[in-house]
Amino acid sequence: MSGHCRSTDSRSRRIRSFRLPDIASKVLRGTQLQLELEPSDGLKLSPVLTKIETSSIDSRVAEVLSNHEPELSLPAVKVSSRMRRTLGSYHQKKKQITVGAHLLASGTGAEIDEILLHEVAHAIAHHRFPKSSAHGREFKSICIELGVPPTRTVKFPVDEWLKNERIAYECDSCGHTSLRKRKLHSIRGDCGHKFAPKSGYLVAVSNQRPPMILGVVGLEWRR
Numbered sequence: 326m327s328g329h330c331r332s333t334d335s336r337s338r339r340i341r342s343f344r345l346p347d348i349a350s351k352v353l354r355g356t357q358l359q360l361e362l363e364p365s366d367g368l369k370l371s372p373v374l375t376k377i378e379t380s381s382i383d384s385r386v387a388e389v390l391s392n393h394e395p396e397l398s399l400p401a402v403k404v405s406s407r408m409r410r411t412l413g414s415y416h417q418k419k420k421q422i423t424v425g426a427h428l429l430a431s432g433t434g435a436e437i438d439e440i441l442l443h444e445v446a447h448a449i450a451h452h453r454f455p456k457s458s459a460h461g462r463e464f465k466s467i468c469i470e471l472g473v474p475p476t477r478t479v480k481f482p483v484d485e486w487l488k489n490e491r492i493a494y495e496c497d498s499c500g501h502t503s504l505r506k507r508k509l510h511s512i513r514g515d516c517g518h519k520f521a522p523k524s525g526y527l528v529a530v531s532n533q534r535p536p537m538i539l540g541v542v543g544l545e546w547r548r
């Protein structure tokens with residue numbers, strides 16, 4: 326038995342009927358470890374959730390700044406799961422670039438880069454021309470300098486991305502994760518156990534990769 330998984334006791338009781346694959350556990354980001362089991366008895370098995378990585382977008386921003394505006398430094402890019410149709414934003418006072426979690430989870434590399442550079446263009450425009458208007462002449466010339474379209478809106482398949490949104494509920498007894506389309510105050514998990522989740526993860530599903538965590542969903546009853 327692997328000693329790595331959480332709630333080992335309840336898990337090992339429940340998984341006795343499953344056949345363990347050769348490599349039963351998979352390391353996720355060093356700290357997050359989950360059992361990967363092979364399907365048996367027709368029961369859907371717990372998907373391994375992955376996290377959005379932001380280190381590559383932070384280094385992309387640093388690279389663009391060093392080439393175009395070395396005196397300007399920006400805080401780490403923030404990711405927002407609340408941004409749905411908005412793909413990115415720049416807050417002038419805080420010098421904060423924020424990008425949508427859906428974009429990072431479902432967008433292509435080129436789409437992510439376009440939004441990121443659009444927001445960097447806002448930062449550079451504000452730094453060089455503090456009084457310039459948000460999508461004005463100066464901003465547009467910086468977009469061209471950075472090689473992105475100087476437009477305010479883009480046509481990305483956001484509706485498709487939003488269709489891939491699910492809520493992942495973790496069973497309080499066995500730790501098994503069940504994906505559902507809506508917020509539920511009570512759920513019968515894929516494991517068969519019924520429970521009242523206090524929270525869940527908002528995730529984006531895809532055929533190409535495991536479900537990706539966009540954010541946390543609180544499900545406490547309001548009193």
Ligand SMILES: [Zn+2]
Nearest residue numbers: 443447460477
């Ligand atoms: Zn803009």
Ligand SMILES: [Zn+2]
Nearest residue numbers: 496499516518
């Ligand atoms: Zn369970």
